[in-house]
Amino acid sequence: MTRVGAGHTPGGTREVGYPSHRETDVALRDGSTVHVRPVRRGDLSAVRDFLQGLSRQSRAFRFFSASINLEREAERSVDVDYVDRFALVAEAGLEPRVVGHAIYIRMPANRAEAAFAVADEFQGRGLGTILLAHLAQAAQEHGIDEFVAEVMPENHRMVEVFRESGFRPSMHASPGWIDVEIPTSLSPEALERFDRRDQISAEAAVRAVLSPSSIAVVGASRDRGTIAGEVFHNIVEAGFPGPVYPINLHADEVQGVRAWPTVLDTPQPVDLAVVVVPAAGVVDVARQCAKVGVRSLVVISAGFAETGPDGRSRQDELTHVCREAGMRLVGPNCMGVMNTDPRALLNATFAPLFPAPGNVGFLSQSGALGLAVMDYANVRGLGLSSFVSVGNKADISGNDLVRYWETDPRTEVVLLYLESFGNPRTFGRISRRVGRTKPIVAVKSGRSAAGARATSSHTGALLAASDVTVDALFNQAGVIRTDSLPEMFDVALLLAEQPPPRGHRIGILTNAGGPGILCADACEAGGLDVAALPDATREALAAFLPPEASFGNPVDMIASATAEGFGRAIDAMAPAFDALIVIFVPPLVTRAEDVAREIRRAVDRLHGSIPVLAVFMSSAGAPGQLQEQAPDQQERRIPTYAFPEDAARALVRAARWNRWRERREGRLPEFTGVRRDEAVAIVASALSDGPRWLSPAEVTRLLSCYGLPLATTRLVSTPEEAIDAANAIRGPVVLKAVAEGLVHKADVGGVRLSLTNAADVDAAARAMARDVERAGYALRGYVVQPMVPSGVEMLVGVVHDPTFGPVVACGAGGAAVELLKDIAVRLAPLTDDDAADMVRSLATFPLLDGYRGAPKSDVPALEDVLLRVSALVEAHPAIAEMDCNPVVVHEHGAVIVDVRVRIEPASPELPPAARRA
Numbered sequence: 001m002t003r004v005g006a007g008h009t010p011g012g013t014r015e016v017g018y019p020s021h022r023e024t025d026v027a028l029r030d031g032s033t034v035h036v037r038p039v040r041r042g043d044l045s046a047v048r049d050f051l052q053g054l055s056r057q058s059r060a061f062r063f064f065s066a067s068i069n070l071e072r073e074a075e076r077s078v079d080v081d082y083v084d085r086f087a088l089v090a091e092a093g094l095e096p097r098v099v100g101h102a103i104y105i106r107m108p109a110n111r112a113e114a115a116f117a118v119a120d121e122f123q124g125r126g127l128g129t130i131l132l133a134h135l136a137q138a139a140q141e142h143g144i145d146e147f148v149a150e151v152m153p154e155n156h157r158m159v160e161v162f163r164e165s166g167f168r169p170s171m172h173a174s175p176g177w178i179d180v181e182i183p184t185s186l187s188p189e190a191l192e193r194f195d196r197r198d199q200i201s202a203e204a205a206v207r208a209v210l211s212p213s214s215i216a217v218v219g220a221s222r223d224r225g226t227i228a229g230e231v232f233h234n235i236v237e238a239g240f241p242g243p244v245y246p247i248n249l250h251a252d253e254v255q256g257v258r259a260w261p262t263v264l265d266t267p268q269p270v271d272l273a274v275v276v277v278p279a280a281g282v283v284d285v286a287r288q289c290a291k292v293g294v295r296s297l298v299v300i301s302a303g304f305a306e307t308g309p310d311g312r313s314r315q316d317e318l319t320h321v322c323r324e325a326g327m328r329l330v331g332p333n334c335m336g337v338m339n340t341d342p343r344a345l346l347n348a349t350f351a352p353l354f355p356a357p358g359n360v361g362f363l364s365q366s367g368a369l370g371l372a373v374m375d376y377a378n379v380r381g382l383g384l385s386s387f388v389s390v391g392n393k394a395d396i397s398g399n400d401l402v403r404y405w406e407t408d409p410r411t412e413v414v415l416l417y418l419e420s421f422g423n424p425r426t427f428g429r430i431s432r433r434v435g436r437t438k439p440i441v442a443v444k445s446g447r448s449a450a451g452a453r454a455t456s457s458h459t460g461a462l463l464a465a466s467d468v469t470v471d472a473l474f475n476q477a478g479v480i481r482t483d484s485l486p487e488m489f490d491v492a493l494l495l496a497e498q499p500p501p502r503g504h505r506i507g508i509l510t511n512a513g514g515p516g517i518l519c520a521d522a523c524e525a526g527g528l529d530v531a532a533l534p535d536a537t538r539e540a541l542a543a544f545l546p547p548e549a550s551f552g553n554p555v556d557m558i559a560s561a562t563a564e565g566f567g568r569a570i571d572a573m574a575p576a577f578d579a580l581i582v583i584f585v586p587p588l589v590t591r592a593e594d595v596a597r598e599i600r601r602a603v604d605r606l607h608g609s610i611p612v613l614a615v616f617m618s619s620a621g622a623p624g625q626l627q628e629q630a631p632d633q634q635e636r637r638i639p640t641y642a643f644p645e646d647a648a649r650a651l652v653r654a655a656r657w658n659r660w661r662e663r664r665e666g667r668l669p670e671f672t673g674v675r676r677d678e679a680v681a682i683v684a685s686a687l688s689d690g691p692r693w694l695s696p697a698e699v700t701r702l703l704s705c706y707g708l709p710l711a712t713t714r715l716v717s718t719p720e721e722a723i724d725a726a727n728a729i730r731g732p733v734v735l736k737a738v739a740e741g742l743v744h745k746a747d748v749g750g751v752r753l754s755l756t757n758a759a760d761v762d763a764a765a766r767a768m769a770r771d772v773e774r775a776g777y778a779l780r781g782y783v784v785q786p787m788v789p790s791g792v793e794m795l796v797g798v799v800h801d802p803t804f805g806p807v808v809a810c811g812a813g814g815a816a817v818e819l820l821k822d823i824a825v826r827l828a829p830l831t832d833d834d835a836a837d838m839v840r841s842l843a844t845f846p847l848l849d850g851y852r853g854a855p856k857s858d859v860p861a862l863e864d865v866l867l868r869v870s871a872l873v874e875a876h877p878a879i880a881e882m883d884c885n886p887v888v889v890h891e892h893g894a895v896i897v898d899v900r901v902r903i904e905p906a907s908p909e910l911p912p913a914a915r916r917a
Contacts, residue, residue, distance in 0.1 A: 019082050022138060025323045028125040029197065031204030032092075032295075032326035034099060036134055039078050039087040043098065047089065048074035050098035055120050061152055062117040077101055083142050088134055090118075090127055094290045094325045102131035104139055104147060112139055114147040114182070116158070126197050128161040136167065136184040147182040195429070202403035205328040205396060208295045209337055210386055210404075211344040212271035213242045216263050216294070218285050219277035219301075220246035220254045228276040229255070230350040231300065231336065235274070238347035238354055243268060263288050272296045274336065274348045279303025282332065283317050290325030297322060298348055299332035300367075305392050306333050319394045334391030335367035340384055341410060349389070358383015359412040360496050361405040363398055365390055365419045373417070373485070380489050381637065382496065385410040397422045399430055406434045413496045415488060416442040424804050428477040428827065435478035436661045439495045439654075442479050443488050444470050469804045472825040476834060478660045480653050490650040493639035498611035500658040501651065504529045507577035508554035509569050511561040512585040515617060516554030519581055519644035526652030530554070533576065540572035559587045567598035574606055579655075581647050583615040592616060596623035603638055611654070613647040614640045666831025669867045671707060676875055679705040683878050683903055691880070691904035696738055696783050699901050706872045708865065708884075710896045711788055717781040719765035723758045725784040732756050732787040735764050736898070739777035743900055748775035754787060788897055791890030792847045792857050795823070796865055798873045798882040800906075806873040810835075810866055812844045813886040830870035835863040848889060861894035862887065877906035 023037040039047070051059065051070050059068060080087050080103075090100030099119040104112040114135060118127050139147065151158050162169040162180055170181040215235060221228035233255060235244050245266045246254035253259050260266050263273060263285070273289045275282055279301050289297060304315035315332060322329045330337060336349030340357035347354050353374045362377075362384055364370040370389045377384060385408065388401055398416060405411040414434070421427060431440055444467070474481045482488040506528045510516035520530045530553050533541075538551045544565065550556035555573065557565055566582065573580060584595050596616075603612045616622040622640035641647040682702050686694055694702065696715055703710045714725040715738070726733045737750030745751050749771030752764040765782060772779045795813035798806050804827055811823030824838035839845060839862055850856040865887055873879045881902040888895050 017082075019138070022088070022134065024134075026130050027198065027201035027205060028122075028127060028130075028326075029200045029204065030125055031201050031206075031208055031328060032125075033323045033328070034122075034127065034130075034326070035091045035096065035323060036088055036100075036130065037091070038082060038138075039080055039089050039101070039103075041078050043089060044074055044078050046098045047077045047101060050089075050101060050119065051077070051117075053119060054117065058117065058120055058123075061158065062115065064150075064152065077103060082138075086135070086138050086142070088131055088138075090122075090131060092122070092324070092326055094287065094321065096324055100127050100131055102135045104135055104144065106142075106144060107148070110143055110145045112144045112147055114139075114149050116161075123157060126201075128158065129197065132161065132167065132182075136182070140184045144184055147180075147184060149180045149182070151178045151180055153178060195433075199403050199406070202400040203407060205296070206388075206400055206404035208328060209272060209298065209330055209388075209396070210339040210346060211341070212296065212346075214245070214268060214271050215240060215242065215346075215348070216245040216247050216260075216266060216270040216273045216289075217348075218247040218263060218273055218275045218289075220248055220259065221276075222248075222251055222254050224255075227300065227350045230352075231274060231276055231348060234347040234349060234351070234354070239345045240347075241344065242271075245270065263294065264292055266292075270294050272298065272348075275299045275301055275332075277301055279311070279314060279332075283314065283321060286318055286321045286325075286327070290321060290327055294327060296328045296330070298330045298334065298337055299391075300334055300336055300350070301331075302333045304332045304394075315392060315394055322395060329395035330388065331391040332394060333367065335364070335370040335389035337389070338384070338387040340386065349387075353378055355384040355387065356381075358385060358496065359410060360384050360415055360492055361401070361408065361411040361413070362387045362415040362417075363390060363401050364388075364417045365393070365398075366417060367391060369417060369485075376485070376489060380493060382489060382493055393420075393422055399423060399426050402427070402430050402434055402440065406430075406438065412438055413492055414438060414440045415492055416440065417485070417488075418442060418444045421803060424473055425827070428473050431477035431479050432665075435657070439500075439657050440477075440479045441488050441491050441495070441653075442474065442481055443483075443485055444474075444481065468823075468825045469801055469807050469827065472807065472827050473804065475837075476826055478657060480657050482653065487646075487649060490639075490641060490646050491653045494611060494613060494650045494654050495657075497636040497639050498613070499608050501579040501611055501655045502658070503578040504655055504659075505531050505576070505578045506651065507533075507573045507580045508583065509557070509566070509573060509580060510554050510583035510585070511557045511559055511566075511587065511590075512583070512617075513550065513554075513556045515583045515585060515615070515644045516556055519583060519615070519648050520554055522645045522648030523581075523652065526648065526655075528648075528652060528655060531577075533573070537572055537576045541569060544568055554583075559585075561590065563590055563594035563598045566595050567602040570599065570602035570612070571605065574610055574612075577610065579610055579651055580612045581615065581644065581651065582612060583617070583644050583647075585617045592618060593623045596626050600626060600638065608636070611651070612638060613651060614638050615642070615644050615647050616640055617642065617644075663833070666833030668829055668831055669871070671868065671871060673707060674871070675705040679872070679876060683876050686903055687878060687905060692902070693741075693743065694901045694903060699899055702872075702901065703896070703899065706868045708868050708872070708896060709861075709894060710899065711785045714784045715781060716784060719762050719769075719782075722765050722782045722784055723761050726755065726761045727758070729784065729786045733761065734783075734785045734787055734897075735761060735768065736783040736785070737768050737772045737777075737779060738781040738783060739772055739779050742772065742777045745898075748772055748777065785897070788888050788895045789890045791888045791894075792844075793886035794848075794862060794889055794894075796862075796869055796884040796887050796896075798828070798869060798879065800873070800877065800880045805877070806870070806879070808838075808866065808870050808873070810838045810862075811842060812847075828870045828874045830867055832863070832867065835866040835870075838866065839863060855891045857889040858891060858893050859889070861892075862889045865894050865896065878903045880904045 019038050025033050025035050027033050048070055084106040087103035089098045092099045099122045102116045104114045106112045116128055116131055167182045172179045217232045219228045220232040223229045232246055246257055246259040247263055248254055248259045249261050251259045273294045275285050282301050305312040339346040351371055351374045355377050367389050405414050506523050508516050508519050523530050533553055549558050586592050626638040626640050700713050716722045716725050732754045735752045737745050755761045769779050793814035795811045797809045801807050806828035808828050809823050809825050822843045824841045826834045848857040848859055883900045884896045886897050888897055
């Protein structure tokens with residue numbers, strides 16, 4: 001808590017509308033939630049009650065005196081114009097009350113006095129830091145660069161808030177108080193600290209769901225075979241260690257357990273309520289739960305947003321009740337949750353099977369799919385640490401669960417079945433961190449187009465009607481994307497039981513040549529190296545294999561191979577490779593069980609030094625010996641597959657993930673000389689005319705603010721002016737048409753190249769005017785540019801995706817860009833590694849790298865263009881589309897020859913660190 005003095009209120013303060021985009025729900029350190037919003041004049045009595053409820057010490061810390069005029073201070077606290085005076089309140093409770101307040105008052109020189117107060121019972125839960133972040137974001141929007149505050153020396157808690165915020169405060173001693181200066185911009189440290197706060201909140205919220213101390217099943221049924229009956233039965237049957245209260249208005253007992261009419265009647269507090277009542281009654285149940293302090297709800301009931309507008313309204317009301325009360329919510333319209341931890345066994349689902357314990361955390365957005373997942377996991381021998389069906393994701397999301405599994409010691413692999421993203425940018429940031437220690441494997445449905453984007457640029461055409469944005473997100477974040485659920489389980493089996501491959505050298509051992517060849521083809525198609533055997537390995541194999549065996553790679557031991565031969569071959573091959581795939585086709589004499597036993601023994605002798613995958617091509621599947629775990633629990637099971645291609649694809653995915661996590665983390669570049677404020681002014685001025693393509697003059701000014709290398713551009717109105725401009729350039733020139741709505745100029749004769757004299761320029765300009773007007777455009781003038789040095793033509797572009805934000809593309813450019821469709825895509829902001837990977841992943845990269853003896857192009861210059869474009873569109877979300885085509889990359893630089901920029905108003909939003917994921 002800090003104080004604001006009398007302050008400076010500049011003349012001419014203007015009233016503006018209520019900034020509703022600043023309303024948000026946030027999670028505290030304990031996983032509960034509060035609602036943060038701008039204050040209103042109508043909050044006067046609520047703020048007065050809040051100030052009255054502060055302890056004497058808290059009031060003294062806030063106002064430097066415990067004896068204050070509450071009415072006057074409450075008036076000041078709600079006296080805002082949302083520009084020069086801005087205040088926030090935090091609300092909590094089913095009948096909302098103010099539990100926090102923050103205000104800034106503008107001072108000269110883009111500074112503002114700031115003050116904060118938090119209700120005593122909410123102190124220490126992270127609310128002060130949240131209010132600081134939201135207030136700073138609002139201040140930055142209105143041109144305030146720095147907060148100043150005065151803090152009493154003994155107010156250690158507020159000093160700690162400033163220190164721990166990551167905003168890089170500066171503190172100075174004055175007589176009787178501490179002067180604090182805080183920049184309003186979010187530093188990397190602030191982002192990291194907010195991530196950590198979100199991490200703590202998510203851990204607490206999910207733990208409350210998966211490890212409650214007591215459960216109420218609201219709607220529990222006496223009838224087995226119903227969803228409500230099976231949910232209650234499963235919780236009891238699984239052995240939940242705490243009390244379970246069936247709630248049923250019309251029964252005294254449920255399945256032999258005493259029942260209670262409502263959650264209000266249970267004899268002890270309830271941690272988790274599992275709700276299985278008709279949708280129309282769910283909100284009333286939630287209110288009852290809130291009244292008695294239930295921490296979390298799992299709403300299995302359907303009939304919410306998935307059913308249409310009425311259901312959406314019902315879901316919004318449910319979410320509102322939960323957030324007002326600080327309860328966390330899984331669902332609605334979900335299958336439930338599971339925890340296999342022996343200390344907290346929980347099966348709050350209606351699934352007929354309970355998975356075996358293991359080290360895999362699984363999230364499914366589809367409840368029906370979750371049923372199949374349980375069955376398939378058991379069949380494949382994949383043990384789960386926990387399972388959550390998130391349903392409509394009204395509150396707890398995939399981001400919360402990934403954060404929880406990051407620190408859960410029982411979870412080593414994360415599996416996700418996703419149908420949509422709530423906050424993909426936050427997901428990418430979390431996954432990029434988590435994936436360095438725990439692999440994340442995902443199936444994202446919806447690869448086909450649900451509708452093309454309304455775009456006109458080459459970039460928009462290349463990105464429309466596909467989910468390349470999802471691929472870009474996963475590639476940057478290190479998420480292993482699989483095309484199907486069976487493939488997801490194939491990868492999960494490998495990563496859950498074996499170490500990832502250290503490199504790309506793969507050894508294949510088989511007793512049948514054909515399957516070995518199929519396996520080798522699949523490995524090499526995925527970029528793995530099926531290398532020849534070293535001489536020492538060949539000699540070791542020749543010592544016990546028959547002469548007719550093949551000692552290449554794959555190693556074919558032939559059909560007469562013995563079980564013991566498999567074990568000895570693994571011993572011989574393992575030192576030479578980063579991974580082994582062992583393929584067994586049952587012959588007439590060798591028993592599969594004997595082979596499995598020898599493989600098991602040989603793998604145990606490796607002590608996890610390399611991964612080993614087994615393929616048993618038999619309708620009976622793999623023998624159980626491969627799934628046995630060593631008595632000391634140190635050696636893992638051996639993943640088994642029905643076909644060699646399945647094993648190869650799993651190994652390819654695992655190797656790519658390991659290569660991603662072992663490379664260094666990229667850095668966001670810091671450019672000097674960027675004129676961000678000037679760029680803001682250019683965009684704001686242009687937006688006054690509504691959504692549109694910027695004029696060439698506006699584009700030239702905008703790109704110069706970020707140091708982008710646009711070819712020298714002269715704008716003229718007449719053929720005569722074009723001749724003068726060409727004479728000033730002193731060399732061959734390019735002439736381009738300027739016309740309202742004309743995007744693809746070359747298609748209508750709006751581009752002329754290599755004009756060397758006045759006559760050529762004059763003739764080209766007059767012919768161009770005729771061609772453009774014949775195509776239905778009103779010519780407004782011309783662009784005259786020098787011919788740039790020859791080089792490789794590339795495309796650099798951006799489309800602002802409404803869900804993913806700016807999507808940056810790089811690919812082969814020029815007239816054939818949409819024909820070649822050679823493109824790499826990433827989400828902004830780009831790191832230096834992202835830019836390098838984009839360029840080098842292109843099929844046409846050899847053209848930049850000196851193809852067939854041509855001079856090598858300046859690839860770093862192209863990467864610099866990508867990074868500057870990324871910085872531009874990340875800082876200015878009103879840029880809806882941007883198309884730099886071509887970008888000519890030559891030996892000593894890169895030049896943007898033609899560029900188009902479309903703007904439209906962007907939806908205001910908080911930065912990821914200041915909003916709930």
